[in-house]
Amino acid sequence: MSLKKWENDEEIKIFREYLRIPTVQPDVDYTACVEFLKRQASSLNLPVDVVYPALPSKPVVIIKWEGSQPELPSIILNSHTDVVPVFPDKWTHEPFSADIDAEGRIYARGTQDMKCVGTQYLGAIRSLKASGFQPKRTLYVSFVPDEEIGGKLGMAELVKTEYFAKMNVGFSLDEGATSETDTYHLFYAERLRWGFKLKFNGTSGHGSLLLPNTAGVKLNYVLNKLTEYRSSQEELLAKDPTLSKGDVTTVNLTQLSGGVQSNVVPPFFEAVFDLRLAVTVDVVAFEKQLRDWCKEAGDGVELEFIIQEPYVAPTKLDGSNPFWVAFKAASDELGLKVHPIVCPGATDSRYIRQKGVPAIGFSPIKNTTLRIHDNDEFLHADIYLSGIEVYKKIIPNLSNA
Structure with a gap:
């Protein structure tokens, strides 16, 4: 044309x-x-x-x-x-x-x-x-x-x-999502959005001293644990080519604040993290792990959730879902290549699924x-x-x- x-x-x-x-x-x-x-x-x-x-x-x-x-x-x-x-x-x-x-x-x-x-x-x-x-x-x-x-x-x-x-x-x-190939992406689920703030309280004093129980040491401990977990998710993606970004949990430090000048050990640090939990994650066990890491870091570590979306069951893509059967029949008749994946971000479909209504992103x-x-x-x-x-x-x- x-x-x-x-x-x-x-x-x-x-x-x-x-x-x-x-x-x-x-x-x-x-x-x-x-x-x-x-x-x-x-x-x-x-x-x-x-x-x-x-x-x-x-x-x-x-x-x-x-x-x-x-x-x-x-x-x-x-x-x-x-x-x-x-x-x-x-x-x-x-x-x-x-x-x-x-x-x-x-x-x-x-x-x-x-x-x-x-x-x-x-x-x-x-x-x-x-x-x-x-x-x-x-x-x-x-x-x-x-x-x-x-x-x-x-x-x-x-x-x-x-x-x-x-x-x-x-x-x-x-x-759904833009595809750079001749295969269309189809979303049948979404990762859970969790965002939380960690507050680290500790001993303050002169920067020349090795003070016990500092906020920085506690921050470092929890950050290392979260970084190790993040690395494990990167390894999963690297080892299994069938996985997409939506199949793993992402962990990212997005905000960090605290301190007044270079030679003063501050009494307080605050860190904000963005997590997108894979639908396969046991959310109860995962939250417990977060709280355990905070306890292990020492006294004075507070965990505050900014957002904590509940688990929402994926839309079934099988014969039990007549709408999926109808969608697949249409795509097959048109000769479309369709690849079902978990949405790596978030769309309004999650609110629909929370009401028990099956939803597909396309x-x-x-x-x-x-x-x-x-x-x-x-x-x-x-x-x-x-x-x-x-x-x-x-x-x-x-x-x-």
């Missing part, structure tokens, strides 16, 4: 219009985004609701396509409307211009993560409606805020509402340089359009499961 044809394609026009709305964190103004999505619902002749589960500034837009058997558990096609910050001077195109180059690459924040998925759902539905297709199960296309900052005032609150309960959701489809993006959260994020127009074709097969299969 030529540049002119890409620019004149109606689905590409819609996608580019969405990309030009700067729903960039922090302090997002979602007003223009909501109006855009309302227009899309109107063009599809589908009802739309805007709900505010947390704050008036945090809208959730939900477009409904009622099924022929609305009493059946519904399908939710979810995406988030916010995007991460940009550094314009690092981009070769304006981050919210949605420029298309001669090769067909569309440049804008959100092309891969994940405005593409939201309008691809709509593009597939537009084509399915035009063909006369009627879903058996009701389909909800949801657009939620604030996923990029944890979703606490978005999906996390939506699933607690009476509105969500009335939706009677039986399955959720959400974002973005139809392959053979594309990974630029999620990076400069010059882009998506090729042909990859975008092919994604609509993929959803045109997956959505009917899910709705008729």
Whole structure:
């Protein structure tokens, strides 16, 4: 397809219009985004609701396509409307211009993560409606805020509402990941997010002395234990090529504070760690190990959790899950190569799974340089359009499961 044809394609026009709305964190103004999505619902002749589960500034837009058997558990096609910050001077195109180059690459924040998925759902539905297709199960296309900052005032609150309960959701489809090969990634689980603060109290005094029971020695002890554990996870990845990053636990020291000057032993140090626990980890035993290391370091070591997500069971990818069977049948018919993995980061699917609803993360993006959260994020127009074709097969299969 030529540049002119890409620019004149109606689905590409819609996608580019969405990309030009700067729903960039922090302090997002979602007003223009909501109006855009309302227009899309109107063009599809589908009802739309805007709900505010947390704050008036945090809208959730939900477009409904009622099924022929609305009493059946519904399908939710979810995406988030916010995007991460940009550094314009690092981009070769304006981050919210949605420029298309001669090769067909569309440049804008959100092309891969994940405005593409939201309008691809709509593009597939537009084509399915035009063909006369009627879903058996009701389909909800949801657009939620604030996923990029944890979703606490978005999906996390939506699933607690009476509105969500009335939706009677039986399955959720959400974002996956960009693939640089011809194999699509599919998320069936997510690692648990744990963040904790360690406070080390100890003897202070002159820097020339070998003082007992210092905060620095205690910090060093626990840090060594966590570093050893981190190394064990690196070894697992190195030894087993079948493992992905989502299959191991990551440990990272992210903040360190304390001390006043070089010749004074301080009475206090504070360290903050980010952990992403593999779904195979016994969380009770792991927390006990952390607390044991703190005790071994000596008196005056305090452990404070900043975030401690509970264990959430992975979505089953077997015959017991009719939605997985339907998804796999669609992907097989299309000849797609799909590789199920544990999401190494975090998406809104975890809130859905916490409600006992199976959820899969899937973005139809392959053979594309990974630029999620990076400069010059882009998506090729042909990859975008092919994604609509993929959803045109997956959505009917899910709705008729």
